[in-house]
Amino acid sequence: MSEAIGKRCWAIAEGYIPAASHGVAPELSSHETACILNAGARDAAVEITVYFHNREPAGPYRLTVPARRTRHFRFNELTDPEPIPRATEYSSVITADVPIVVQHSRLDSRSPNLALLSTVAYGVE
Secondary structure, eight states, X not given: OOSOOSEEEEEEEEXXXXXXXXXXXXXTSOEEEEXXXXXXXXXEEEEEEEEOSSSOOEEEEEEEEOTTEEEEEEGGGOOSSOOXXXXXXXXXXXXXXXEEEEEEXXXXXXXXXXXEEEEEOEEEO
């Protein structure tokens, strides 16, 4: 498939990076991930803006997803323009210049009984 699929704007209303982890880093570090699929023929210029309940937004974080590829971006590895604080609730809006598909996942390894969740983000056009 070289056809673009998805939407250009996505929202993830739920975000939280636990401050602690239990297990071998980086594989078992607690984290949030935006899984982005670009099935189209053009590279996707992606921007992520992160919103908080008690301060101004952070971002935009600028990323590229090559054509006909997928990339998984850990929110705790985003550092430019600033790191996303741990143990803080947030939401995010992800925009791209071409249609993409976004899925959100979290690994919570604060306990040796790991918790993993995943959901498709809310697409807006």
